[in-house]
Every structure is written in structure tokens, then in C-alpha cells.
Amino acid sequence: MQKHSQKEHLYKLLVIGDLGVGKTSIIKRYVHQNFSPHYRATIGVDFALKVLNWDAETVVRLQLWDIAGQERFGNMTRVYYREAMGAFIVFDVTRPATFEAVTKWKEDLDSKLVLPNGKPVPAVLLANKCDQGIDVLMNNGIKMDQFCKENGFVGWFETSAKENININEASRCLVKHIIASESDPVQSVEPDIVKPHMNSSKIVSCSSCFKS
């Protein structure tokens, strides 16, 4: 423990996506290393904290905001977006409608939140419940890469909260991009911008996390 030289980062991360796609399950798996098929519906927002020993000098504390998925809550949940540094957008591979909603969630996110430097917050797309044996995506890797580029995701992962697949990897990808975006020159000093009518997403052209 080289406590003397350790830097600590605190990042607020949003976990958003349609109702029942497994947001809470992903967080429980990530933070508590367990899974239950019996989570209760999230109303409003739930919270979790994950501490990562990023490298020898860096400790990263992640504040995870698990936001209720019903579209109706859109207006209400915008306040939860404030000051977030990154986001996971989750869909359920067994329900195509939840994938169709991904662009809506991304637009919603980008319209309500930008980084101090004016760029959209880094977002990683999670294709959850990949343990269910539905191969809608397996053959569409290239398409998904394309989709992420077009919609400004910094990466995507097939995940399973149940089988603990790819969740740590997805998180590392997101944190890496947050750290990178933090070292970007800051243009705006405004700490928290909520622009209600800005939905053309600026694409972060970084594909280092894309699967090949």
C-alpha cells in the first residue's frame, strides 16, 4: 500500500435502460458479487458504491446510480443525471424492443448532460442476459460496432449478471474513457450543464474498447 502517493477519483456513473433489462442485477453482481432472480423493481433510483484499485497510484470510487427504467419517469429522472461522468446503457438481448430503446436512452442522456468540455459523457452499451442462449448479436458483432460508432458509444459488451460475464471488463472500459476524457482540455467552466434541447450527439471517436 503506497498510501503516500495514491490518488483518489470519484466518478458518478449512471446505469440506464428499459425496465427489466437487468440494471439492478448488473450492479449487484458488480458490487456484491452475487445474483438473485428476485430483485424488486427499482422505483426512482438506487445506489451502490464500488471501489477499484485502478493501479498502484490510483483508487477509483464509483458511485453507481441505478435509475428506474420506465419511460414515463423521464422528466423526473433528469435530475439524477447531474454531474455524472459516465453511463452504462443496458438492454436485454431477449427483448428486441429494449434494444430499439437504446438510441432513445442515448439521446436522452446526451440532451440532458454534457461534460465540462462540451463533449458527451462516455457511455458503454451492455447487451445483457447473454447467457440466455439467444444469438441475436453473436453474428452481428460488426453491426454492433457500427451501431456504437454511429450512436457515440465508446464500447459495447455482451454481459450476463447471472453468469458474471464481462461486467468487470465493461466497467474498466468505461473508467478508462472517463480518465481519458478528464485529461482532455476543459473548455467550459460550468460544472453542470443541462441542455434540454440538444440531442445531436457528438461522437467520441475512440474505439479502443471495441471488440474485433
Add this chain to the structure above:
Amino acid sequence: PAALPPAPLGFTDVNLNSRNTYEVSRRRSAPEHLPHGGTAPAEPAPPPQEPAERARHRVGIAGAGSSFAEFFTRNFFTKRTKELKPAVQSAPGWKLFGKVPPRENLPKDSKIIQQEYEARTGRMYKPPPPSARRKNIEFEPLSTTALILEDRPANLPAKSVEEALRHRQEYDEMVAEAKKREIKEAHKRKKIMRERFKQEENIASAMVIWVNEILPNWEGMRATRRVRELWWQGLPPSVRGKVWSLAVGNELNITPELYEIFLSRAKERWKSFSETSSENDTEDAGASVADREASLELIKLDISRTFPSLYIFQKGGPYHDLLHSVLGAYTCYRPDVGYVQGMSFIAAVLILNLEEADAFIAFANLLNKPCQLAFFRVDHSMMLKYFAAFEVFFEENLPKLFLHFKSYSLTPDIYLIDWIFTLYSKSLPLDLACRVWDVFCRDGEEFLFRTGLGILRLYEDILLQMDFIHIAQFLTKLPEDITSEKLFSCIAAIQMQNSNKKWAQVFASLMKDNKEGDKNHSPAPKS
């Protein structure tokens, strides 16, 4: 057998109540007797070959750790007592699942006989508050008789005289200490028992008053001081549903026939929904149809996530279809509101206390109250008014904590949304939530916010030590051992007066401010 045999005590770890999502992994002791994980959702009842004696203990004991079991036994005890013939000595609570355990042959001790007598005569078995019982369980009977002072083995040098004396003395002290503890614990147990019987008697006598005096003269008596005080103590489970119905009222004039009409409409919709979705999965056939279908799908998704640990609303569970029906009928009745998350919890609590049509009538009328309508329509500007009024009383009652929250910009929308949307049924143990509902039915929306302040007051000292994320985590997942005595004494200590203005006045003046100079537009409710 003793009233509380040590073997099944581990069941206290089994938290059947709505709040715990990890209980499955915690079912360590006697797992073979429990439905696991959801493999047998419809069977929380003990296997038929299990002696009723043990089943009874499980009901009682599980109740100690779980408010639900308590709620459950109390409820069904009282509901079923009428049907029970005095000769039937099975555990009546389990009749819900249609499984009557075989009669036990074991000799009964007096307490059990008394409990059974009480069950038959309409008195309720009420376990002591969880905290008290929990302590009891941590106490392991010291086997003083098994502690034997022995000399050294023959192959070792014998103890010296002083040493032997000292050991004898230490041994005597240990035994004396253990005996003292045992006696103390026995006294404690006795006291708990006495308290429990007193509580049972209170509930029983309250029930008589409710049934014989208050309910027949409802309109004349509901606002009297005596009734209001009795009301605050908590409604006896046997009259709870009835009183809720009366207090919520039926401004909307919904009849059971009307419910049937909306239910059959909902059923038709489900049918056409499942037919069209099998034909075509991805193509949307008109926005409004898609919306309605989405609403139906949401209900389906949420029902399985409503009190999941009870295993009664899940697919295959005894109340699954009922919950589905009530929510589905509501979306047909109020398409302008539709299904909103949180509703499933409210409907579930009503279903646990009322017959189907009455549950629907209470549900629709409850959701038609101004506060509930504002929240379920997600009328953001109205919600902010409610939060602002809440903060007025927050600052008044708990100024230190208020400043602490302010310093972290921790706003009520972080924790109040879950509490208000579900009327505390998700965040508090179910029996405690029902008590909150009792007084909410008496006092109206104001009590919801007062309860919130009571929770903050109860945990003020802990919360003052926490930072943002820990407060947020704490308040969105309250401790499971919260007791009604403590919470209600904290709620009672909350003054709903702000410089002589009451809740309604504070709220009204905030609404006036809104009209005068707020740019916030109220989002039109989506239909």
C-alpha cells in the same frame, strides 16, 4: 416440546419479508424444508409429511424475523377462524395453500394450547418485536451441567493444592455466572411472553371495539378522539381492509360490476396482444397500440418483481392472476394514467387485505387522491411542490440533519420518490407499512411526509455521520430491523406545524407561489 425448540431457530434468519433480496442464500438451517430459490414458488407451506407441530413453530418463529409471516398469520388467522371447526387443530394460517398438515400426536404444552385456543376464539398470535426475539435467539442455553471440572490426566503431574483450589473456585464462579445468565434470560423471556400476551389482548379487545362499536357507526365515530387514538395504535388485521375501504371512500362510484367490465376488457386486450405478438415481434402496428402493449408488458415484468420473497405474486403463486387482473383493469379504467411502476406494490398490499373487487375500488380511489395522481402522472412540477413542502417541515423538525443534507445537495427526490410511489410498502417491512397505511387512511397525504420525517428522525444520529453516497444507499434500503414502536414514537414526535401553518396551508401557499412566478412548465401527462 418447549415453545421454542432450538432446532428451527435458524429460521429467524429467513427473512420472508418484502425487503430482503438475499434471503435465499441465507436459508442455511434445515434447507430441505424450504422451497428453494423459486423452484417451488407456490409452496411456502410445509411438506405434508411434516408434523404440524413443527409447521406451527415455523410460522411463529419465522414471524420473529419476518414481518411478513406475522402479517400473514395474523391476517389469515382472523380471516379463517370463522371457517374453522373447533375440533380442527391444524395451523390455520397454512390453509391458504390448501394444505392442511396432518394432526400432530405430540403432547402439547400449555402455551401451544393457549395459542390454539386463541386462534379459535379469534385472538391473534403475535410474535414479540423482532429485536427482542432476536436477542433471545442469540442467547444459547449454557450447558452448565455439561461443564465438568476434571483433574489432569494421569500421565501429567497432578495440580498443586492451590491450583486445584483456584480451579475449583473459578469453576464455581463460571457455573454461578452461567446460572445467573440463564435466570436473567428466563426472566426476559417471561417478560417478552407477558408483553406478547398483553399485545394480543389489546388487539383482541381493539377488534371487538372496531367490529361492535365503530364500524356500525362509522360516519358518526370516525372523527372522534377515541377512535382516532385507537386508530393510531394500528388497525387489527381482521378489520384493516374494511377500515381502509371506508376511509379511502368511493368517490368514483365504482361498482364490482364496473370492475368486471374493465377486467374483461383487459383480458380481451391480453388475448389480442399475445396473438399479434406471436405473429410479428418487431414491427410496430400504430403508436397507441404499441404503447398499450408496452404497458401490458410492463405489468407482466413488474408483477414478478413485487414482493418477490413472498412467492405469492410470482407466476404460479396464488395471487399472481389477481394482481394482474387489478392492474390490467386499472389501465383500462384510467388509460390517461396507465400503469406506472410502484402501482404493483400498492395493489399487492390491497390484495393482501381485501377481496378482489374491493381491492380494485380502493386502488382506483386511492390513486385518484391529489398527491397520488400528481406522482403517478409524473407531474414533475407538482412533485417538486410536495418535496418543497416536505423540506419546510424537514427544516423545522430536524434542522441539523436538514443542513447536513443540504451540504451534500441531497434532495428529497433521491429518497422520497420510492417512499411516496409505493406508500412505503417497498421500503418498510410489510407489517410496518400496513401500520403507516392505517394512519395514512386517517390523516391523508400529510402522513406520508410525516412518516418520511419520522424515518429521518429515527436514524438522524447515524445519518449525520454519513456522506452523500452512504446516506443515499441507507435511505433507499432501510435497515430491516426497524420496529413499529420506535418508528411510531419518532413519527409522533414530528410536528406538522410551521409557524402556525399546517401541512395543507404550507402546500397551498407553495402552489400559489407557483402560479405567480415559476417558469417551470408542468409536463402534460402522457396518455
